[in-house]
Amino acid sequence: MRHTLPLAPQFYVTAPQPCPYLDGRVERKLFTALQGDHASVLNDALSKQGFRRSQNVLYRPSCAECNACLSARIRVADFKPRRSHRRILNRNRDFSRQATSPWATEEQFDLFRTYLGARHADGGMADMDVFEFASMIEETPVRSRVVEYHSPPTGRQNRRELTAVCLTDVLEDGLSLVYSFFNPDLHTRSLGTYMILDHIEIAREAELPYIYLGYWVPGSPKMQYKASFGALEIFINGEWQALDNPQDFKLDTHPLAQDPIPEQVAGIDLPDALTKS
Template sequence: MDQDKRLHKQPPLAVRLSMRSECPYIAGRTEQRVAVDISQNPALHDQMARAGFRRVENWVYKPACPGCNACVPWRVDTANFKMKRNLSRIWRMNKDLKRHVAPISPTAEHFNLFKSYIGTRHSDGQMASMNHDEFVSMIENSPIESVLLNYINAEGKLIGTVLTDVQNDGLSAVYSFFDPAETKRSLGTYMIMDMINFAKELGLPWLYLGYYVEDSSKMYYKARFQPASVFIDGQWRSYVSPNKS
């Protein structure tokens, strides 16, 4: 049987298994990840994203936690998403904001906003010690099409940003940060809704929001964005809340 010789020209993928560490979502459990370097074959990204992987710089990763499969990839059906009353209120509250789509070239304003966000919201996390060069690398080091979605208020001030991957079937929210002083705006929620709208504008059916953990209060916000699909046992399935099953 003839084989496609192009298969033999692809460089081997570098695969790593991370060290075990404390799970940030479920107390008493251990976190571990399998990661794949796609820098030499970025065309694989979208295929792996559809298989539940997430991107960090040149790597895509997926949980490989011993004895646990609580993390499930979550993506929002952009065409059928409808704002409930509380989400509509947040949307109206931010009607003064403008979305600017920009290249992945972070400025000093981005870094200052990031440090303010991390210092207030995640001061005990791994990213709290990130310096300027590491921040720039996180943003710029992408082997695929990526953009910054910047949210500007009426005074021309940057108050929120989402590092966004553009896939052939959707957008993927890689990392977001915003002004922690703007608590009344619920910026994190607003930016997700606007990303859903942006995906619709581009004709893309999905917004990928990373992993969802049913028993983690840190993840409850994702369940506000439905209808959604979760990737379980090798296939995407419509999400059904355990309270409704």
């Protein structure tokens, strides 16, 4: 008898653990495997519902007493760079961009380790070795790209140095910035913001309507930079809503604000290709 995996995805919940964004909070994630012939279809559908990809897993925060992590995206057509954004673009005009297939290199890993050591030395990735790094980059069942940024040529060999990297998923309605890292010594370049601005331009050229930024967490200094972008939307109460004034946003922290897990799963809209027998 032939056995096959079920088309409809199965959802699970992680064990509670300390929140990496807000002190004294506990995080929990709702997740499902991303595999099979319909991986891209599932990734597209769940990205529109606040999920994020990590290798072959799609996840969304599902904390028992907190809903501070809000999926955020930029409306490309409505985005207008601020004066500070224009300065960052001009400051990095001498960089070159190269988009490649998701393949890890030693140069990427060296930059990744330097970035973690300066920015996230106590984070969950701090102990990641070269093999785990390669898995993060290469284990993708969907259409992904590694977007590299190089500095101007220097030295006798006229060599460009790798300064920033972004692992990017290409969705049917936008680009999802899965993970990015950069040279922390070039802090005056604002490379994190620059990569987002450059991806907005890539999406505009490709006529894709959205840039998916991951999660905006009100009250977390690590995530505050995302609120600096205009034309921002957040996924809340099952729909995308414009975030016109982030500083005025009030989060509902009532213990009953978060739906039980069964109701959350029941509310997920799955594509027809995964629900038909």
